[in-house]
Amino acid sequence: MKDEATYRRLFRTALLIRLVEERIIALYPSDRIQSPVHLSIGQEAVAVGVCDGLRPDDLVFATYRSHGFYIAKGGRLDAMFAELYGRTDGISGGKAGSMHLTAPQVGLMGSSAVVASTIPHAVGAALSFKRRGSDRIAVTVFGDGATEEGVYHESLNFAALMEVPVLFLCEDNGLAVHSHRPVRQAYRLAEHAAAFGIGSRRLEEGWDMLAVREATLQAAAKVRAGAPFVLEIATSRYKEHVGVGEDFHFGYRTSASVDAFKRRDPLIVDAALAKALEPELEREIDAAVAFAEASPAPGRPELLTDII
């Protein structure tokens, strides 16, 4: 069955993301990754569903929490680990680290650690596509918190006015660091987007890779036809905001708040498939880690290159 093949493809990538991040958790105490890490464990379905629903030549602009999008868009795993390790064979030779993953050859453009700052970039890329008569689209991935920044307003307005092919993709995990959405937002994305004449959809089933993919396909089709669109996907961050631990004991949220999500999470529910795929994926990760370990650290010759 076609759907089954798609499901397996997406599942495999989602599992790879989770295993990669679990490996990061395992490696972290060794201090070989000396960089803040913002894990997407719990949010993998968004990355894989979205990227699978896009064309390979569509551009994605992302954030500090983008291990998932990097992998789902097709970035090299070995170069990623080398980057986390801060090595010369890393994607960006160690200058970027976890917060700034990029893979221009597969359409993942720069990831920024300043919240909301890549939202207008996607609008700008979409403007380029439109100016050139291209049918590519640009996607900006951001968290729910990012929509509070003024630049979100400016970006929506411009995108709507110029009718550029941009997809605003909100990963709504309900949190900005430790702040819950209701204390931060007086609006809902749908009504807000509608005020700019921008269509939107909120998908509650953010654990469902196929549903995310389907929603993306539909949204991308609208965007490709020239109408910006807001796709909001409810999801769940299992780990702490930054770092490799859990944070339920700090009392700002309960583990119950993510349990409902976990009960539907295919990577947990479909344990059999996960188990079947794991060995192969772990070998892939082993190889990537070995690649990183073998790569030399950058030094003086690299310090002052590529500045202007």
Added chain:
Amino acid sequence: MKDEATYRRLFRTALLIRLVEERIIALYPSDRIQSPVHLSIGQEAVAVGVCDGLRPDDLVFATYRSHGFYIAKGGRLDAMFAELYGRTDGISGGKAGSMHLTAPQVGLMGSSAVVASTIPHAVGAALSFKRRGSDRIAVTVFGDGATEEGVYHESLNFAALMEVPVLFLCEDNGLAVHSHRPVRQAYRLAEHAAAFGIGSRRLEEGWDMLAVREATLQAAAKVRAGAPFVLEIATSRYKEHVGVGEDFHFGYRTSASVDAFKRRDPLIVDAALAKALEPELEREIDAAVAFAEASPAPGRPELLTDII
């Protein structure tokens, strides 16, 4: 009749504003006012209607186009002319000029020449009022263009979340410099405000001082009760964006576009009342101009005072 008295009071202030600005036009070629001037001729009804609908202790935060609000809020005319002349007896000793009128003793707080930049100030003052349990309200006056800046979005969201007593007062003259609103905005203020749960009203009769006053009274009552509100008033800028001339010959707009407004403008229509009041108001203006002329120019002793 009560209404008649109110009408006369508002009319008198509106006429004073217009005559003051016409005096500025007359004086400008003499180079005694060496400062960019943004005239509000055509928009006076907004300033007088709004200020009359507020309590004297409510605070107004304004823009570079605020001769009208300064006068309507009760600022001293002689100090204003001295300020335009750049003299020591000016409101701010000549350091401010036309773009930065202020009159804290009557509740006109700083006017800024950076578009939209005083919008959050009013929200902050309203926050203060609320924190102290005061029943004062804060009003931010801005043009239609200002709503395009991201800070408008941030300000609405915060005001709605914190339920602070702030009135967002938009003077919609349909223009930002020479750009017409439709090329700049994909939204309407009402729907946009509604997305934040903020009530709003658009008043088309921006020439009608009594209607503006009434709308302000109603809006202010809601705001005083703790709900931020957006009041948008359609108005018409008769003169060029900055400077004392007209600008119809540049072709970006027609004089017809303001004629409909002029035909309803009480300062034009009610010529008899204008004529009756004029001599007295002109004497007031004469005195203010004489005051300015007599005031010395600031110099070295003033250059480096009041910096930190």
Added chain:
Amino acid sequence: MNVALAQSASQGTRVLSYAGALLETMDAALARHTNVFIMGQGVDDFKGIFGSTTGLAEKHGAKRVFDVPLMEEGMTGIAIGAALAGDYPITTHIRADFSFLAMNQILNLAAKYRYMFGGLMSCPMLIRIVVGRSWGQGAQHSQSPQATFAHFPGLTVVMPSSSQAILDMYPAIIARHPGPVISIEHRLLYNLDFTVSDTGKHVPLGSYVAREGTDVTVVATSVMVLEALRAAQYVHDKAGVSAEIIDLNSISHPDWDLVAASVRRTGRLVVADTSWLEYGVAAEVCRQLVVRDPRLLKQPPSLLGMAPAPCPTAKSLEDIYYPSQHETVDAILTQVTGAGHGIPLPVERSMTEGYKRFRGPF
């Protein structure tokens, strides 16, 4: 008045205003490079950024030259995104002060992208910002943030002081420069006519000697280069003093060796900048000299910039807020012959009285 780089117009030269030079280079860039576009508030209106973009939307189309809403941060981010996708965006701010709304995109994103991604990303783009001065611009329409931008590695910051500088630098920047460039254009220069030559390269993307001299080195930026040139002529005529004028021109990548070599010869320094001295261009000039050798300076330099306050609106205050022709001449003479030089100073107090009564448009 014709402020010529070369003192006399010779063969192969023509007269071109600063605004005219901008318009020419913008037009040529649009014609030459299909990936160039210009966006900014009012770029397509009849005033066309003080005449520097007038008619270009009509000529090249609304996809190439277009107005934007008020959205400095958003616009700059959009420019970065377009650059990442292969376009060459040119953005405008009719006052440098408004670029402060775009600081995050400029400092945190544009300046960082090439390095942060190890060379994988780059955002070549030109941000044109105009410095206001005179006719009551006041505190929020008068700032000149060259030091602010040049402090941040990753940005290239230039301050063209003549039509020739525009003609020489802009095409090179647009065609070849790999990263974001901030060009700080002074409003008072726009309406001035300069003699330019279309052949040969005159103004590099670094610093250059605008007038040779032997007695004192004057390092100047933007409109202060013109002030310095006028002052140099004056002290030459009245006192036989020979001032060397160096147009710093690039603020992020000046030719410090050129400056040091000049000071090595003259031993005397005047810096004339358009901004505040504190943490400004004058400070960096002093640093560059003392790290080479503190003895290059035979005496304390004279430093000219804005008074240490926000810019006042009143003309009487503005006249003493900015360094006047009077003070520029005095600084040069004081360096060369001491404070009691006794040479009569020019009567004109304000630069704007000197060669242009600036009355807008703003």
Added chain:
Amino acid sequence: MNVALAQSASQGTRVLSYAGALLETMDAALARHTNVFIMGQGVDDFKGIFGSTTGLAEKHGAKRVFDVPLMEEGMTGIAIGAALAGDYPITTHIRADFSFLAMNQILNLAAKYRYMFGGLMSCPMLIRIVVGRSWGQGAQHSQSPQATFAHFPGLTVVMPSSSQAILDMYPAIIARHPGPVISIEHRLLYNLDFTVSDTGKHVPLGSYVAREGTDVTVVATSVMVLEALRAAQYVHDKAGVSAEIIDLNSISHPDWDLVAASVRRTGRLVVADTSWLEYGVAAEVCRQLVVRDPRLLKQPPSLLGMAPAPCPTAKSLEDIYYPSQHETVDAILTQVTGAGHGIPLPVERSMTEGYKRFRGPF
């Protein structure tokens, strides 16, 4: 490790971390002044801006200490408005880099309001911004914009380098300072313990001598003051070199006469700053000296700051990006005894190895 201003804890002293000093002063300000409030992203969460606001919302109520959405420009404008209405707002940015989103409100509004309105307006407020360093903060979480802010008249910019500096300056600022203050707090200082004294005034709102010496003047800022103090101890122990350390402390209003008097005695200068040298603190120090007398410097100074690039993430690059203890010691020795000083340098390369393995929280 206990980094004490005074070398030994004596009577009337206690040990207090930097975060603890911040928490104490925030708490006391809220208790003492009813118009004080604190707002910022996460000020009321369990991490409480790295422990500097923890528990204050519970103690003083949500009207006094509250979280805000992501809205740096808006929040700063709101603070200004509240200040104009008589409140004293304290805002936070967990990274200085995020304050760039509020540049317009800081530079164009807060810095200008008092002067622009001839003294009629004022916005006393405290903006606390934290500089990140170490553990892969990268290009966007590591900037230290003291020069950027101090270039603009109207702002008061301080960089407290110890718990004592917090205890002495913050209450005075909050109670009496008429205008906006930007305090640049270094993340690496937060978890350090300092010996403090609660009696007497130690750290002024200007500069002060942190260690007396006779051979060389070291002007340092923020965490580099600690680095300089450690280096001074090292060169004293190993080579009998006596370094005078001046904590510049106020960047907008330093005590330049104090600096000049020290250099007049030593003739030698090291500047150790947390940012880039170009158009930075080092530049302004050089300017202040040469306008007094270029001969104050007997030789070219040694200047320590970040390498002229955005901050790289990899530890191996970060270690050479920032001046190390190694280099600080070397700079001091080179000043005093020349480049071929031959004295063994400390083996430790990175400051963060020296007295704290920084691993977050971020």
